[in-house]
Amino acid sequence: MTQDFHDLSLDTVIRQRIKGLRLAKGWSLDALAARCFLSPSTLSRIETGHRRIALDQLVPLAKALGTTLDQLVESSEDDDVVIRPEPEHQRGVTTWLLSREHNGTTVAKMRITPERSQDDAALSVHPGREWFTVLSGSVRLVLGERAILVHEGQAAEFSTMVPHHIGAHEGPVEILTIFDHGGEKAHLHSHERA
Known part of the structure; x- marks a missing residue:
């Protein structure tokens, strides 16, 4: 059963962003872990939700993934995605x-x-x-x-x-x-x- 994106918690969205950015770069867990000084098993547990994400882990993760902490943790519901242009x-x-x-x-x-x-x-x-x-x-x-x-x-x-x-x-x-x-x-x- 798939879960609607609007129902996802911010914690889940952050985990998906970390994994999505890692995969988009073509990196294994080992490759990202080496860049952010975490163990591959810790990174795996973060991505799968089996470990809480600590702020001191997010900063090096964001830097290693080429994004900012703000972008990594921003709410997924802050803007309406549909633009209704007025002529x-x-x-x-x-x-x-x-x-x-x-x-x-x-x-x-x-x-x-x-x-x-x-x-x-x-x-x-x-x-x-x-x-x-x-x-x-x-x-x-x-x-x-x-x-x-x-x-x-x-x-x-x-x-x-x-x-x-x-x-x-x-x-x-x-x-x-x-x-x-x-x-x-x-x-x-x-x-x-x-």
């Missing part, structure tokens, strides 16, 4: 934020119409990099003095220190994009400054 409308652009900011990046879906391409052709520059893939339609990507067509199923990645503009080519286009913090501020919040 934000600007002239010629509708944006749905599909992620919470994580490690300085945000994922968004954008629908761009030719209206934006004609009325908002100013090139922007900001620190960082941008990446997008075209879900439908074609993008006219302007990078400096070059204009590049990016079609459905293709992706583009570029330095945002190059003056750039993303517009629709011959009809609406939908893209999935990843912004770093600078890109999010420049592209998603630019209307707040106006």
Whole structure:
């Protein structure tokens, strides 16, 4: 019988994280035990729940597994995993934020119409990099003095220190994009400054 994740105690979740991280690295019990100065039998009993986990064991375990103590012991129920994006409308652009900011990046879906391409052709520059893939339609990507067509199923990645503009080519286009913090501020919040 499987147990629903919501019913798992934090202690059980921590044990699963330790074992999962160990297995993801391809390490045996002996390999992890040597890195965190525990015996393999102690580590085995910790993973299986036959031994209590002591704080002085968690710190070296987290370090050996390449994570932090906070990440190892964080509650599994602190955030809702389902994101319910609300569309934000600007002239010629509708944006749905599909992620919470994580490690300085945000994922968004954008629908761009030719209206934006004609009325908002100013090139922007900001620190960082941008990446997008075209879900439908074609993008006219302007990078400096070059204009590049990016079609459905293709992706583009570029330095945002190059003056750039993303517009629709011959009809609406939908893209999935990843912004770093600078890109999010420049592209998603630019209307707040106006």
